[in-house]
Amino acid sequence: MHTQGSLSHQVKAYHNWKKELIRQISRYRLWLQDNNLFTDDISQRIRHGLELLIEDELTIAFVGEYSRGKTELINALFFAEFGQRMLPSQAGRTTMCPTELFFDRTENANYLLLLPIETRTEEHSLQELRRQPARWIRHELDQSTPDVMREVLAEVARVKSVTPAEARALGFEEGNLEHDRENPDQVLVPAWRNAQISIRHPLFERGLRILDTPGLNALGSEPELTISMLPAAHAVIFLLSADTGVTASDMTIWKEYIDTRNADHRAGRFAVLNKIDVLW
Ligand SMILES: Nc1nc2c(ncn2[C@@H]2O[C@H](COP(=O)(O)OP(=O)(O)OP(=O)(O)O)[C@@H](O)[C@H]2O)c(=O)[nH]1
Ligand SMILES: [Mg+2]
Known part of the structure; x- marks a missing residue:
């Protein structure tokens, strides 16, 4: 298994980066909602962005x-x-x-x-x-x-x-x-x-x-x-x-x-x- 050590490490880093970005976008969504800045258009864009990240x-x-x-x-x-x-x-x-x-x-x-x-x-x-x-x-x-x-x-x-x-x-x-x-x-x-x-x-x-x-x-x-x-x-x-x-x-x-x-x-x-x- 050690042959894929570095590859495994990098894929994990990519996975964690995606997870963190999804978390930050979700926090941003909450912030927009709390400040009455949340519109249908923004909601749709955020949903699309999250879908792309999850499927990426x-x-x-x-x-x-x-x-x-x-x-x-x-x-x-x-x-x-x-x-x-x-x-x-x-x-x-x-x-x-x-x-x-x-x-x-x-x-x-x-x-x-x-x-x-x-x-x-x-x-x-x-x-x-x-x-x-x-x-x-x-x-x-x-x-x-x-x-x-x-x-x-x-x-x-x-x-x-x-x-x-x-x-x-x-x-x-x-x-x-x-x-x-x-x-x-x-x-x-x-x-x-x-x-x-x-x-x-x-x-x-x-x-x-x-x-x-x-x-x-x-x-x-x-x-x-x-x-x-x-x-x-x-x-x-x-x-x-x-x-x-x-x-x-x-x-x-x-x-x-x-x-x-x-x-x-x-x-x-x-x-x-x-x-x-x-x-x-
Ligand atoms: N000696 C040696 N033989 C290898 C090595 N890597 C692959 N082979 C052999 O080379 C032959 C071809 O390997 P494949 O993995 O089928 O090659 P491929 O590039 O996928 O070929 P296609 O599927 O036909 O495009 C097989 O008999 C392998 O066992 C190696 O590092 N050393
Ligand atoms: Mg082949």
Whole structure:
């Protein structure tokens, strides 16, 4: 657990800062009321401000080419106590869709929500679809049975075999996809467009949200990741790996997805060199 000591400390500080600000705003509201300065307009603004603070989260995105170890790092940071890889991580392309980890304080429950890739052919944005629970496939997650939880979470890496025409209709470029070995005329696309994982974890309970992303090929095919999800992250961890060095596709990710005009330049951007054990 000591690996997340400093992160834990900072998330706690952020949580306490929010709590103190909420307390001060509530005191200000009382003061306004006592002095007959409280109007409907002010009441509404204060309520809106408090709602924003209560819902506010701190998002850290993990971005990089496939197999740099993004998911493995998330497993090590947040799921070490389970003694096994909770999120699927292996050689080759593994994470297939943007995957968000957080704790749903409103519902106070652990779950995995998966949005079928077919929703890409519709007009609805991810933002809109988040407000339509019926469109997502839901699995419950039981933290007391890590083996079962791990099997359920393996779903995140699921691919499906489709014809190249179907893949194009879903917004994928055929050249970026792997062919289905069992059916060479078909290609493999992610089965899901987005995964939402609510897990009771001390840091997630305090408002930390993690965004795990796929490597370049799948990264580019989800426009909302580039337009809204990554620019909205408070910090981006850009993973490089010592076994490959800095490749052309690592640089493409940096230029096209991290160092962009959309990016909020106040956000922290950190390049991390992973797999340094291969140097020994
Ligand atoms: N030697 C070594 N292997 C590592 C390290 N970190 C991750 N790996 C391995 O690298 C492989 C890829 O790791 P993942 O976590 O799946 O990589 P990813 O960046 O999430 O890849 P995608 O999900 O495909 O985008 C796995 O077999 C990991 O076990 C490390 O520090 N050292
Ligand atoms: Mg991964």
